[in-house]
Amino acid sequence: ARTAAVIPAAGRGVRLGPGAPKALRALNGTPMLIHAVRAMAASRAVSLVIVVAPPDGVAEVKSLLDAHALPERTDFLVVPGGDTRQESVKLGLDALPPDYEIVLVHDAARPLVPVDTVDAVIEAVREGAPAVVPALPLADTVKEVAPAGTPGEPEPVVATPERARLRAVQTPQGFDRATLMRAHETVADDVTDDASMVEQLGERVVVVPGHEEAFKVTRPLDLVLAEAVLARRRL
Numbered sequence: 412a413r414t415a416a417v418i419p420a421a422g423r424g425v426r427l428g429p430g431a432p433k434a435l436r437a438l439n440g441t442p443m444l445i446h447a448v449r450a451m452a453a454s455r456a457v458s459l460v461i462v463v464a465p466p467d468g469v470a471e472v473k474s475l476l477d478a479h480a481l482p483e484r485t486d487f488l489v490v491p492g493g494d495t496r497q498e499s500v501k502l503g504l505d506a507l508p509p510d511y512e513i514v515l516v517h518d519a520a521r522p523l524v525p526v527d528t529v530d531a532v533i534e535a536v537r538e539g540a541p542a543v544v545p546a547l548p549l550a551d552t553v554k555e556v557a558p559a560g561t562p563g564e565p566e567p568v569v570a571t572p573e574r575a576r577l578r579a580v581q582t583p584q585g586f587d588r589a590t591l592m593r594a595h596e597t598v599a600d601d602v603t604d605d606a607s608m609v610e611q612l613g614e615r616v617v618v619v620p621g622h623e624e625a626f627k628v629t630r631p632l633d634l635v636l637a638e639a640v641l642a643r644r645r646l
C-alpha cells in the first residue's frame with residue numbers, strides 16, 4: 412500500500428506572536444514547513460507529500476518546495492487551506508490521488524519528528540489499525556475546570572483524571588485512507604486532532620510511542636527549543 416502525508420500548514424500561528432504564517436517562520440534559517448516536509452519524506456514509505464498552504468500563500472509555498480530538494484522518490488502537491496485545521500486537512504485529502512491507501516496527517520508545527528516515529532506509525536497502520544497516534548505520558552498533572560462563575564474569578568476544578576492513563580498525542584497520525592475519508596465526511600464538530608474523528612465513528616484508534624522531539628511549536632519559547640534541537644543534531 413502506498414503512503415502519502417498531508418501537512419496542514421494554513422494556520423496563522425497567533426500564539427507564536429506577530430509575523431508570517433507559522434509554517435513559514437524560519438528555524439535555523441529554513442522554514443518550519445520545509446523541516447516538516449523533510450521529516451515526512453525521510454521515511455522511505457512516503458512517496459507523496461500534500462502541503463495545505465495558507466490560501467494566499469500557495470505560490471510562495473510551491474516555490475519554497477522547489478527551492479529545497481526532496482528525495483527523488485517523493486512527489487509533492489500544494490493546495491489552499493481553510494478556516495479551521497479540520498477544513499484544511501479535508502482539502503488536503505480531496506487532492507489525494509486514488510492509489511494511496513495509507514495517509515499520514517502531520518502538523519507543519521511539528522517540524523522535528525524523527526523518522527523512526529513516522530515509520531512506527533506507518534507500520535502500525537500496515538498491521539491493520541485503522542488509526543494510529545504517536546503519544547507520550549504526561550509530566551504534568553491535568554485538571555478539568557469549569558468556566559468561572561463570574562468572568563475574572565478563579566476557575567473551579569471539576570476533576571483530576573488519573574495521570575497514568577493520559578497521553579499527550581502528537582503527529583504524524585496514520586490512517587487507513589477510507590476510514591479517514593469517512594470520518595471527514597461524517598464528523599462535523601471542530602476537533603483538534605484527526606484521530607478523535609475516527610473515535611467518533613466508533614473505530615479502533617491505537618497509540619504508538621511518540622518522541623519528545625515531535626513537540627508542537629506553539630509559543631515563542633518553542634522556537635528556542637526547536638533551534639537548540641537542530642543545533643544538537645548537527646553535532
Ligand code: C5P
Nearest residue numbers: 419420421422493494495496499519520
Ligand atoms: O493551531 P494549531 O497549532 O493547532 O495548528 C496545528 C496545525 O494545523 C498547524 O500546522 C497549522 O498550520 C494547521 N492549520 C491549518 N489550517 C487552519 C488552522 C491550522 O492548516 N485553518
